[in-house]
Structure formats: structure tokens, C-alpha cells
Amino acid sequence: MKQMIKPWRHVFKLDPDREIDDQALEAVCMSGTDAIMIGGSSGVTFDNTVDLLSRVRRYELPCVLEVSNLEMLVPGFDLYMIPMVMNTADSAWITGQHKQAIEEYGYMIPWDLLVPEGYIILNPDSAVARLTGAQTDLDADGAAAYAQVADKLMSLPIVYVEYSGSFGDMETVRKIHQSVHGAKVFYGGGIHDPETAKAAAAVSDTIVVGNAVYEDLAQALLTVKAVK
Numbered sequence: 568m569k570q571m572i573k574p575w576r577h578v579f580k581l582d583p584d585r586e587i588d589d590q591a592l593e594a595v596c597m598s599g600t601d602a603i604m605i606g607g608s609s610g611v612t613f614d615n616t617v618d619l620l621s622r623v624r625r626y627e628l629p630c631v632l633e634v635s636n637l638e639m640l641v642p643g644f645d646l647y648m649i650p651m652v653m654n655t656a657d658s659a660w661i662t663g664q665h666k667q668a669i670e671e672y673g674y675m676i677p678w679d680l681l682v683p684e685g686y687i688i689l690n691p692d693s694a695v696a697r698l699t700g701a702q703t704d705l706d707a708d709g710a711a712a713y714a715q716v717a718d719k720l721m722s723l724p725i726v727y728v729e730y731s732g733s734f735g736d737m738e739t740v741r742k743i744h745q746s747v748h749g750a751k752v753f754y755g756g757g758i759h760d761p762e763t764a765k766a767a768a769a770v771s772d773t774i775v776v777g778n779a780v781y782e783d784l785a786q787a788l789l790t791v792k793a794v795k
């Protein structure tokens with residue numbers, strides 16, 4: 568599974584709860600991006616996840632699910648990304664929901680396809696920060712310490728620096744990137760044009776572009792060539 572993740576430089580994240588027409592979806596899937604990640608913090612259901620998966624499946628690129636609730640567990644994805652939030656005191660988002668999922672679905676979990684992500688949520692105004700009770704008031708050293716918990720203590724293959732909805736502090740991301748050894752660093756949040764894509768790509772392994780697809784598709788598409 569790591570072979571699939573290692574070369575990814577650019578990923579588009581699509582939200583099943585948001586509309587995207589066929590033409591826009593084709594442009595996204597044919598853009599040269601390395602993978603489509605499907606995920607969202609609210610309004611994500613089995614039905615809208617299946618629908619989006621089947622539409623993305625017309626194209627040849629990998630399609631992975633970022634699992635944020637148990638309703639959206641749909642078979643047929645190439646990989647399942649499993650967030651574990653490092654900077655929350657609410658254990659439901661670290662191991663609690665995961666335990667529940669295993670109790671309910673353990674017999675049918677495709678373990679080989681699961682990729683845990685050590686999530687560090689840093690935008691206090693994001694839906695995901697509110698949902699998970701993330702402690703976002705971290706300086707760069709604090710964020711990097713959480714990254715090392717994920718990387719060095721928990722051996723998670725991915726550290727995901729999540730600034731969803733706003734472009735983050737690149738010095739913090741750089742510090743995180745420098746502090747991990749085994750994990751790949753994913754960065755997501757506020758990438759909306761080639762400049763922000765390049766800046767984020769300079770301090771991470773993989774950039775994730777979400778909102779821009781829905782807000783300014785032309786600029787979003789330019790982020791691919793900016794980093795590959």
C-alpha cells in the first residue's frame with residue numbers, strides 16, 4: 568500500500584455532499600493529479616459516497632476514501648484513509664470510533680487497504696476542528712511534537728496537516744516535515760492557485776486540494792502542473 572502513496576504529489580479531495588457536474592469531474596480526474604480522495608466532515612452518507620465513487624470510477628486514477636463516519640463505509644475503494652486526531656482530548660477521534668467500527672464491521676474490514684493518518688488540525692474555524700474538539704492553539708514546536716508522536720511513537724505512515732478552509736503557516740508545516748522520518752506529510756487547506764500549491768508542496772510530500780475545485784475550478788486545475 569505504501570507504494571501507492573509514496574509517489575503522490577497532488578491529490579484532489581472531493582466532498583460527496585457538494586455538487587460537481589460531469590464536465591468538472593472529468594476535468595479534475597483527467598488533470599494529471601495522482602489520486603482522488605473522497606471525504607467530508609458533514610452530510611456524507613452511504614448513498615452520496617457510492618454515487619461519487621461510481622462517477623470517479625469512469626477514470627483510471629486511484630480513488631480513496633477518507634473515513635470520517637461509519638455511514639460512509641462503502642466497499643470498492645482502492646484505499647481507506649483512517650484519520651486519528653493527534654491534537655484532541657476527545658478519545659472518540661483517536662481510537663473510540665475506530666474501536667466501534669471494528670466491533671461492528673471487523674469481519675469485513677479489508678485490513679490491507681487501510682492507511683491510518685495522524686491528523687493534526689490547525690484551523691480553529693474549520694468544521695473538522697469544531698467536530699473533533701481539536702486543540703489548535705499550537706506553536707510550530709507543539710505541532711511538530713504531535714507529528715513525532717504519530718511518526719515515531721505510533722509509526723503511522725501519514726501525518727496529515729489539516730488547515731481545511733484556510734492557507735496555513737508554512738513554517739509550521741516545514742517544521743513538521745523536518746521532524747518526521749518515516750511518515751509522509753500530507754498538507755491540506757486553502758490551496759487555491761499555483762502559488763499556494765508550490766508553497767505548500769515545498770514543505771510537504773503531498774498536497775491536497777479541496778474547496779478550490781468548487782470555488783474556482785480553473786485555478787484548482789493549475790495546481791496540478793504547479794507541483795508535478
Ligand code: 1GP
Nearest residue numbers: 731732755756757777778
Ligand atoms: C480538507 O485538507 C483538505 O480536508 C483540503 O482543504 O478544502 O481548504 O482545500 P481545502
